[in-house]
Amino acid sequence: MSEITAEQVAHLAYLARIDLSPLEITSLTRDLGQIVDSIAKVSEVATADTPATSHPMPLTNVFRDDVVVPSLTVEQALSGAPDRAGDKFRVPAILDEE
Template identity: 75%
Template sequence: MSEISTELVRHLAGLARIDLSEAELESLTGELAQIVDSIAKVSEVATPDVPATSHPIPLSNVFREDEVRPSLTVEQALSGAPEREGDRFRVPAILDEEQ
């Protein structure tokens, strides 16, 4: 059995600034303990002769070649914009900084 206690979950919730009720603490304590136990079981069979994988089926990315193709002109792309600034969309500042 794992070393997950209600006090540990309460401490972690405090670090994350998450306010949990007593019922939520109890529930999460059991759920986290089960997760830790499951990881421990997997770790038991993950020996050096078993290769690490992120997916049980081999995957490969399929990329297309980059090629220049016809696209919108600047005027077409900005034609529906509520506001523009030169050749760019004008949007409200979100960081209170002017550049």
């Protein structure tokens, strides 16, 4: 079991200005102890020849290739627009710019 004590948890809570009840201190002491124990177990098997990883599975690019496909015409795209200026949507100015 870990070396985390209820006094240490209470002290850390005091330093962090967190008001914990005695029940919360007991629960957090147990939880933090389990975390420390888990890290210790990983440290036992993580040797110098074990490469560091940021993810347990190798990651590959998940994006598809860009493929040009038929799209809407300008008239189709603007057919439902409430206002337009030529071949563009017209929207209200929001930055007091022209």
